[in-house]
Amino acid sequence: MTSATRGMAIGTAMLVIGAAAGTALAQTSRLDADGNVREDAYIRIPLSDADQRYAAIDGARMKDIVREVADISLANRDDRTKYWGRIAGTRGEEMAREYVERRFRELGLTDIRDQEFDLPTQWFPADHDIRVEAGGRTYRFDSMVPALRSNPTDGTLDLEAVWVGTGSTADFLGRDVAGKAVFIHSIPAPGSMGHSAGASWEDAISRAQDRGAAAVVVIYGISDNFTIWQGLGRDVAIPGAFMGYEDGNTVKELIGGGEQVRVSMRVDVDYRDGLKTASVFGTLPGTTDEDIYVLAHLDGYFEAALDNASGIAVMLALAEHFAARPAEERRRNLVFVGTAGHHVGSPGSRWMHDNRETALADAALMINCEHVSVKQTVYWGPAMRMTDIPSPRRWWVNGSDRLVDLVLDAYRTFGVAVWDRMEDRAAGEMGSVARDLPSVQIIRSPEIKHTDQDIPEWVPEAGLEAVARAYARIVDDVNELDREALQPGQTTDGQ
Ligand SMILES: [Zn+2]
Structure with a gap:
């Protein structure tokens, strides 16, 4: 699914735009079947x-x-x-x-x-089961995967969830994260080579570890629902996971709703030699x-x-x-x-x-x-x-x-x-x-x-x-x- 079609699925206004593009198909050879500009209609510099x-x-x-x-x-x-x-x-x-x-x-x-x-020796995820539990309901998120090179959990962790925003020192003020699963919203860094929770910007993942967190979940991005393979950082030993923005918003709303939110996390890792x-x-x-x-x-x-x-x-x-x-x-x-x-x-x-x-x-x-x-x-x-x-x-x-x-x-x-x-x-x-x-x-x-x-x-x-x-x-x-x-x-x- 392209982001354009994802966009259409989200709101009625966008559906209307999609439909309009669809009706234009009969008159144009510059749009594809989805109503997107065809690649051969993109800007090209003529050759001398x-x-x-x-x-x-x-x-x-x-x-x-x-x-x-x-x-x-x-x-x-x-x-x-x-x-x-x-x-x-x-x-x-x-x-x-x-x-x-x-x-x-x-x-x-x-x-x-x-x-x-x-x-x-190469790190491979072997299996994982990460669930969020709130209000008697269990949520499993499709975009949620272990962080790249995350340490395995020791069995299944059952942790209280805590939200720390983007994880700056100001966000951590007054938050007791010890022994908990810390949710951090990470924004793609300018130029998007890295992301804000990483060591070169807020260093929020290390901060969570330093303050005693048992695990960390990083919500990646400011749109869409990407599944990403991304590491936690060199010095981070606590296990962790990444999840997409849309799924992350669901967790944010659950925590914001005031009920206790818990995280069940099992990450199994395979270290392969040879x-x-x-x-x-x-x-x-x-x-x-x-x-x-x-x-x-x-x-x-x-x-x-x-x-x-x-x-x-x-x-x-x-x-x-x-x-x-x-x-x-x-x-x-x-x-x-x-x-x-x-x-x-x-x-x-x-x-x-x-x-x-x-x-x-x-x-x-x-x-x-x-x-x-x-x-x-x-x-x-x-x-x-x-x-x-x-x-x-x-x-x-x-x-x-x-x-x-x-x-x-x-x-x-x-x-x-x-x-x-x-x-x-x-x-x-x-x-x-x-x-x-x-x-x-x-x-x-x-x-x-x-x-x-x-x-x-x-x-x-x-x-x-x-x-x-x-x-x-x-x-x-x-x-x-x-x-x-x-x-x-x-x-x-x-x-
Ligand atoms: Zn490359």
């Missing part, structure tokens, strides 16, 4: 004559890849624990790797190989022995359409584009890597950093494809709505002024909106290796990240297309320059 060679990079085909990769998650769905998707070390991630590998073969890439890594993960490599040979690396991480939670089927789609579009070009136009080898275990420590890219003297000895550039295209969010009433424009991305370039300029020129040319200032570090999969060589990425991490709403509908074709075209142009422009001219500290004169 000089850029016609990128015309075959097609967003609709990339969107098909996003759906196919999301389908791998659906094939590994687990409704009991809700811990499903392309989880690192599981069959879901392995199937994503096999999918990428198959594409590499179809495109005629060479030196296709897996690079395996042993995972340390799991493996692997990156997959494929090379498109160039005419020199220098390399350009293109990365996209394989694993993700739930359908993980944005995070990171979108990046996989762009990586494969680049492989297809350059495989179709005459070999003499490829100055450098293009080394494509579907990387392993991003959400469990990124062993694939860390290995590159640890072995940079050898593995990256001939590398001129690295491009990371991660969370590249997501619809701009608009909060409207009780639902988060989609718009027809990709959300501007954080961006990173490690390299010369000339590299920065050609990257921003490519973004402008193809309509890749970015923030007005570069980040001071490369977040995401490339984080550990980004300063080891000239490197480029854009990334956007909205509220749907790691939730059951990270679905293909959020990933606009137009954004995939713009990013893949821009990255292709960056590869071409970089191939006009010697490695020295790409290095950080090189001024424009120095090229």
Whole structure:
């Protein structure tokens, strides 16, 4: 269900809007069957004559890849624990790797190989039963799951519930939380990379623990009813759970009603040893022995359409584009890597950093494809709505002024909106290796990240297309320059 259809289900006024869009169907080819603007009617920047060679990079085909990769998650769905998707070390991630590998073969890439890594002990939820009891009634909430890497409960806890708002020191004033289940409303942090109860904002979860709470329940978001895989924080040992905003409101009203609310909580955890993960490599040979690396991480939670089927789609579009070009136009080898275990420590890219003297000895550039295209969010009433424009991305370039300029020129040319200032570090999969060589990425991490709403509908074709075209142009422009001219500290004169 998309957020638009969820919106329609909520109120009569919205139903009327839905019906109006429905009746417009007879007259328009710009709306889909649900009354939403069709993706091929989204804003697109026309290509100049000089850029016609990128015309075959097609967003609709990339969107098909996003759906196919999301389908791998659906094939590994687990409704009991809700811990499903392309989880690192599981069959879901392995199937994503096999999918990428198959594409590499179809495109005629060479030196296709897996690079395996042993995972340390991995946390998996085994089973859980969390109920809220009030006024003689029992509530089970569909959005409620154990917090990621939560400690297990010792049997079933039976706890009094206490509400602490967003969990600031002011909210805790006069609240006795000792031995209780503390409910905290956590708001997506500005930019939505984190959330307000976390350590870098209110630190409310640690505060609850410090004051003796027996368990914590974090209500995530300010709309909708996301199921999310999100941790409690490094130093938090008490067990905990997350739940969606709408379900959280129900608990808030129960507590606010003045009756005693109790929580029954059992969280069973499975610690698995001996799991493996692997990156997959494929090379498109160039005419020199220098390399350009293109990365996209394989694993993700739930359908993980944005995070990171979108990046996989762009990586494969680049492989297809350059495989179709005459070999003499490829100055450098293009080394494509579907990387392993991003959400469990990124062993694939860390290995590159640890072995940079050898593995990256001939590398001129690295491009990371991660969370590249997501619809701009608009909060409207009780639902988060989609718009027809990709959300501007954080961006990173490690390299010369000339590299920065050609990257921003490519973004402008193809309509890749970015923030007005570069980040001071490369977040995401490339984080550990980004300063080891000239490197480029854009990334956007909205509220749907790691939730059951990270679905293909959020990933606009137009954004995939713009990013893949821009990255292709960056590869071409970089191939006009010697490695020295790409290095950080090189001024424009120095090229
Ligand atoms: Zn990611």
